[in-house]
Amino acid sequence: MSDQMSTHSFTAEPAAAPDPAMAAVPAVSFRGLSVSFEQADRTSHQVLRHLDLDVPRGQFIALVGRSGGGKTTILNVLAGLITPAAGTVSVLGRTPAEARTSIGFVPARDALLPWRSALRNVEYGMEARGVDRHERRRRARHYLDLVGLEHAADRWPWQLSQGMRQRVALVRAWAVQPELLLMDEPFAALDADTRQSVRLKFRELLARDPSVSVIFVTHDLDEAVLLADRVIVLSGGEFIADSMVPPRDGHDGTSDELTGAHLALLRDLRNALRHGRDDGRI
């Protein structure tokens, strides 16, 4: 069987009924967020500087910026993996550590546990959340099928291509039915055709549950404008641009062509990325 995406129609899990009280709580809110790392020479390097952000429920944010700018660091703070030097951080109305079981995380690479098959990697996140074995297996197979990997369920990670591994990592995050998805360049390792089909599946999934919020790190500005509701540019440890993406009416997700207002936004974002802060850092 081929490693292509499945072409049958999408049949995701039914979305959970939205809880109106929870809808009022932002997905993410931080104030004065600062993160510093100690360097080899014992000096401190401040990566994030007094950042403020509010992400309403259901919003899809693309976070862009040059390499080393602190994008992954922000995701790690939200996932509770890094404690900030200063600031307050709230995720789904809780601390990042408390919210952990409601977060799906798709790291940039090397996400899979090498001693587990593809199927058991997808089950892993559900195991940690106490989903029973039968349900875990059913859901894992369902989601692997969704991204065309049903034939690879019993393979080890080293027997999968990078693109296949990345798709397993994606569905592992989806399978926990998260309220917040943190995605770190999730499609960067895929070839153009596979990226477009995984993107399409991803959009279909999100369209079924508009209450899921997403923070999506990418170096691909076109991808940011194609997928997100809002694009934020991080430069020199600060947010230097924060733009809403014009509605993509009539854009069914099968084409990656952008026109009009989207191209203008792309131009602005490219300029922001190019110029960054006055000191040239971005």
Ligand SMILES: Nc1ncnc2c1ncn2[C@@H]1O[C@H](COP(=O)(O)OP(=O)(O)OP(=O)(O)O)[C@@H](O)[C@H]1O
């Ligand atoms: N655990 C750590 N200890 C020390 N320094 C770190 C640590 N994590 C990140 N850094 C440093 O913080 C800065 C920001 O790193 P980060 O990984 O967040 O950047 P990024 O924007 O995700 O970059 P890329 O686009 O290349 O993935 C870099 O200078 C990096 O070396």
Ligand SMILES: [Mg+2]
């Ligand atoms: Mg990164």
